[in-house]
Amino acid sequence: IGTCPTAIMPLLRDNFTGVLHHWARPEVLTCTSWGAPIIWDGTFDPHVAQKEARRRNLTIGLTVFAVGRYLEKYLEHFLVSAEQHFMVGQNVVYYVFTDRLEAVPYVALGQGRLLRVKPVQRERRWQDVSMARMPTLHEALGGQLGQEADFVFCLDVDQYFTGNFGPEVLADLVAQLHAWHYRWPRWLLPYERDKRSAAALSLSEGDFYYHAAVFGGSVAALLKLTAHCATGQQLDRKRGIEALWHDESHLNKFFWLNKPTKLLSPEFCWTEEISWRREIHHPRLLWAPKEYTLVRN
Ligand code: 2GW
Ligand code: MN
Numbered sequence: 001i002g003t004c005p006t007a008i009m010p011l012l013r014d015n016f017t018g019v020l021h022h023w024a025r026p027e028v029l030t031c032t033s034w035g036a037p038i039i040w041d042g043t044f045d046p047h048v049a050q051k052e053a054r055r056r057n058l059t060i061g062l063t064v065f066a067v068g069r070y071l072e073k074y075l076e077h078f079l080v081s082a083e084q085h086f087m088v089g090q091n092v093v094y095y096v097f098t099d100r101l102e103a104v105p106y107v108a109l110g111q112g113r114l115l116r117v118k119p120v121q122r123e124r125r126w127q128d129v130s131m132a133r134m135p136t137l138h139e140a141l142g143g144q145l146g147q148e149a150d151f152v153f154c155l156d157v158d159q160y161f162t163g164n165f166g167p168e169v170l171a172d173l174v175a176q177l178h179a180w181h182y183r184w185p186r187w188l189l190p191y192e193r194d195k196r197s198a199a200a201l202s203l204s205e206g207d208f209y210y211h212a213a214v215f216g217g218s219v220a221a222l223l224k225l226t227a228h229c230a231t232g233q234q235l236d237r238k239r240g241i242e243a244l245w246h247d248e249s250h251l252n253k254f255f256w257l258n259k260p261t262k263l264l265s266p267e268f269c270w271t272e273e274i275s276w277r278r279e280i281h282h283p284r285l286l287w288a289p290k291e292y293t294l295v296r297n
Contacts (some may be wrong), residue, residue, distance in 0.1 A: 014262070016170045018048035028265070028279050032207065038177070040277035040283040044168045050089060053167035059091040060170070061149030063137060064157045067122055067129050068100045074157045074288055077106040083110060085161035085284065095135060095145055116144075131233050131247045138226035146219045155285075159269065163284035171262035173221040175255050176214035178264040179274055179287075184209070191270040192249040197241055199249035200234030201256055210255050212248035214269045214285065217261075229256045 017037060022030045024042040034288040035256040051222040059259040061081065066075040080096065085094065096104055109115060120136055121130045137154060144191055145152065151170050181189055192199040236242055243249030270283035
């Protein structure tokens with residue numbers, strides 16, 4: 001973990017984060033080698049972002065899939081906590097993709113916020129449930145979602161918000177540093193290594209390991225991302241192979257080829273399974289506990 005070279009610091013501002021206060025967090029990496037900010041608690045002013053998003057009257061989409069038993073297990077807490085912490089004061093449209101329309105819980109929504117429920121098929125294998133999100137998101141982004149939202153965040157459902165997750169996270173292409181892997185050397189990262197896979201990265205490739213539980217960006221950027229991942233998954237399937245971490249492997253390949261313009265520190269998607277770390281000041285989203293025996297069969 002290093003610090004940002006002083007010479008490129010002036011580059012690190014965008015309309016949402018304003019000037020990044022790198023000096024506030026000298027112990028962590030606050031920019032990438034290609035000049036994208038990595039936002040950590042204390043490096044940005046949330047009011048700058050809020051004002052900018054209001055000025056532009058933005059609508060932010062939040063997509064989540066709740067298929068099968070994941071619906072009653074996770075969806076309500078996800079949505080209730082999102083109402084408290086996700087883009088408060090902005091226009092928000094939730095897209096809940098599910099195979100069980102009638103089971104979606106009623107959640108009271110704040111002003112300027114609405115929820116749309118979209119039917120999806122239930123895949124037989126859980127790996128397919130996860131990977132099927134890419135083509136489904138692509139289609140939605142090309143339709144109503146893409147028309148009504150300016151920026152979209154695509155999240156796993158097995159997590160809940162615990163702190164402000166506001167417009168400071170917005171940018172053209174946003175990636176999430178994986179809580180388990182952000183301190184690891186690159187050659188150890190769990191990328192797909194089989195060269196036959198569309199998701200393959202060699203030992204000398206890869207910048208960071210990104211978590212597929214959170215990604216976002218503009219509609220145009222996400223159309224490209226979801227097309228890339230859906231196509232890669234399909235190519236692998238035709239060859240009778242499947243990437244190590246499914247859609248996440250393809251996402252990591254995409255972000256290697258198309259550098260994200262903003263990275264979220266692990267504070268934005270943390271897990272309490274990791275013991276205390278001094279650099280984690282303010283977790284904003286926490287992984288919900290998994291009960292594999294209950295849901296993975
Ligand atoms: C998934 C695994 C085992 C059993 C069920 C499911 C399942 C997932 C399901 O029954 N219903 C469902 O709606 N899902 C959706 O897929 C849901 O939105 C969930 O958050 C998402 C990914 O599955 P999840 O959260 O169990 O996988 P993780 O937490 O191990 O996720 C990482 O790796 C995945 C690929 O293996 C994805 O890339 C995911 O984005 C990563 O966070
Ligand atoms: Mn998950």
